[in-house]
Amino acid sequence: MIKILVAEDEEKSRAATVSRLRGIMGDEALIETAADGNDAVQMALKMRPALIFMDIEMPRKTGLEAAAILHEQLPDTHIVFLTAYDRFDYAVGALRTGGREYLLKPVSETTLRETLRFFMSSTNRKRMPRRSRPRCACGSRSITPRILRSMMRRKAWV
Numbered sequence: 001m002i003k004i005l006v007a008e009d010e011e012k013s014r015a016a017t018v019s020r021l022r023g024i025m026g027d028e029a030l031i032e033t034a035a036d037g038n039d040a041v042q043m044a045l046k047m048r049p050a051l052i053f054m055d056i057e058m059p060r061k062t063g064l065e066a067a068a069i070l071h072e073q074l075p076d077t078h079i080v081f082l083t084a085y086d087r088f089d090y091a092v093g094a095l096r097t098g099g100r101e102y103l104l105k106p107v108s109e110t111t112l113r114e115t116l117r118f119f120m121s122s123t124n125r126k127r128m129p130r131r132s133r134p135r136c137a138c139g140s141r142s143i144t145p146r147i148l149r150s151m152m153r154r155k156a157w158v
Contacts, residue, residue, distance in 0.1 A: 002120070003049040004031045007040035007066065008082070009058040013105065017053060017082070020109050024116060037061025044070050049077055051119055054099075056083040056090055064093045071098030078119050082107055 004021060008014035014033055021031055032047055034040035038060045044052060052070065056063040067079050080101040081094045094102045101115060 001027075002029050002051065003047055004029050005034060005040065005044050005047065005049040005052045006031065007034040007037070007043075007052060007058065007063060008055045009035055010055070011035075013055075017107070017112075020107075020112050021053075021116075024109065024113055037063060037066035040066045041069050044077065045073060048074060051116075052077060052079045053082050054079055056081055056085060056094070064090070064097050067094070067097035067099055080115060080119075 002025070004025075006014055006017050006021070008017060014035070018031055018033060021029065025031070030047070032043055032049070034043045036059045040052070040054065040058075040063070041061065044066075052067075054063040054067055058066075063081060063083075067081075070077060070079065075098075079094075079097075079099045080103060081090075081099045082103050082105055083090060084105045086104055091102045100119070103111060103115070
């Protein structure tokens with residue numbers, strides 16, 4: 001059984017993500033939720049999830065702040081940022097705090113399936129073929145840490 005935490009301050013978005021995850025994973029996943037960054041840290045330290053879907057803009061503690069703490073405390077936990085903000089500084093912050101993916105909301109069920117498949121296979125040290133990587137809602141490939149590092153070296157955002 002895989003443990004998943006969904007950290008999202010907007011109740012409808014949180015419920016939709018959980019519903020999609022339950023539809024995909026069924027009884028194979030224990031899914032817990034958190035409504036803000038502080039709750040996300042507390043819940044993650046308690047349940048030790050394999051995967052966290054984390055919003056960036058949350059009250060009390062941002063997703064980036066929570067991820068930085070969790071990356072130190074739970075280095076084997078994969079963090080996927082789900083955000084409505086297509087901002088380069090957020091993507092850089094996501095990478096720096098240990099995020100593995102940065103997906104734009106609304107996230108389709110197909111993207112969630114592919115993301116789950118990627119992280120399930122990464123626990124077995126397998127890589128998903130590049131053409132199968134999840135896409136963000138706008139249709140472009142999601143920004144992976146490797147791509148973001150390359151962009152930062154080349155200063156591609158300037």
